[in-house]
């Protein structure tokens with residue numbers, strides 16, 4: 051993708067890469083500085099690790115919140131940043147970031163979206179959450195037609211033999227959804243779940259439902275691991291499976307859905323020419339600027355003396371980074387500290403009426 055393809059770029063004062071807890075709080079802090087932000091994430095939802103890795107687990111070290119789950123924290127951060135009205139761009143990876151002669155940055159995503167940003171704050175955590183892929187050399191040529199790492203629209207699977215690869219929740223949920231009503235308009239012709247061994251991981255209710263459908267024939271199960279594939283006339287015809295006893299067998303395939311979950315990949319961030327130390331962006335601890343003026347990094351993605359990968363520390367970093375971004379974009383504005391408790395200006399920004407005078 052070239053940076054000058056497609057629609058006109060969105061012009062924005064700030065662009066935040068990563069909508070984990072720290073990226074979300076960054077939007078809020080930029081808003082308090084009266085700086086509009088666009089927020090981008092590879093995931094189709096907000097919340098980063100909190101939402102993806104531990105939505106139901108408790109967090110006990112957020113100041114003032116003795117206990118809350120990952121999902122609750124994300125919901126509170128969403129509510130807190132809402133008055134700042136960020137432009138939200140989910141389900142796309144920021145792939146390119148280039149400084150321009152005028153001091154702004156050209157940014158582009160995997161979805162072809164482009165931005166022109168006065169400042170960029172990278173809150174990329176441990177990397178963009180991307181689907182774990184089927185590791186078979188050359189099989190990617192069938193991506194989008196017969197091989198899918200993201201769920202295709204249901205119409206693409208209607209009347210087809212669907213193989214779902216994976217043994218945990220993402221695969222099991224998909225297999226159960228697709229095999230619910232065989233024969234219904236738009237349903238696949240058959241659904242087969244493929245996992246390396248006959249031991250699946252999901253909640254008890256889902257496992258019981260899988261067992262029921264295996265018995266009534268709505269869902270097939272095969273234990274085996276893909277180690278190769280055969281094609282004919284440009285089509286993916288068979289996967290070669292290895293079984294527990296190291297024997298191999300071919301499996302005829304039509305549509306293959308790989309549902310092996312997500313894993314974070316630092317990916318593009320490492321290619322933007324910014325100073326890195328052990329795969330983390332080196333920043334200075336006053337404004338969390340990287341080696342490129344105008345590009346800041348906050349949260350798990352950065353490193354500096356004494357760095358701790360904690361949400362609380364990311365919130366502090368986002369606050370100071372917002373002051374630094376304001377100083378760069380609006381050097382003429384006075385930068386005195388104001389409290390949300392007492393500042394009518396900040397309360398207006400938050401959409402809260404100033405408290406009535408006593």
Ligand SMILES: Cc1cc2nc3c(=O)[nH]c(=O)nc-3n(C[C@H](O)[C@H](O)[C@H](O)COP(=O)(O)OP(=O)(O)OC[C@H]3O[C@@H](n4cnc5c(N)ncnc54)[C@H](O)[C@@H]3O)c2cc1C
Nearest residue numbers: 068070071072092098099144174175177178179349350361
């Ligand atoms: C099981 C577990 C329990 C934890 N418990 C606690 C706890 O109790 N207390 C605590 O303080 N911390 C805890 N942590 C750590 C905490 O979750 C992290 O410190 C926090 O999530 C970091 O937030 P972040 O916003 O910097 O990054 P992340 O949460 O990792 O979010 C980064 C986001 O950036 C996106 N991204 C990255 N690169 C790109 C790109 N190029 N384009 C688009 N999007 C991109 C990713 O998809 C991701 O959504 C825990 C972590 C785990 C795994």
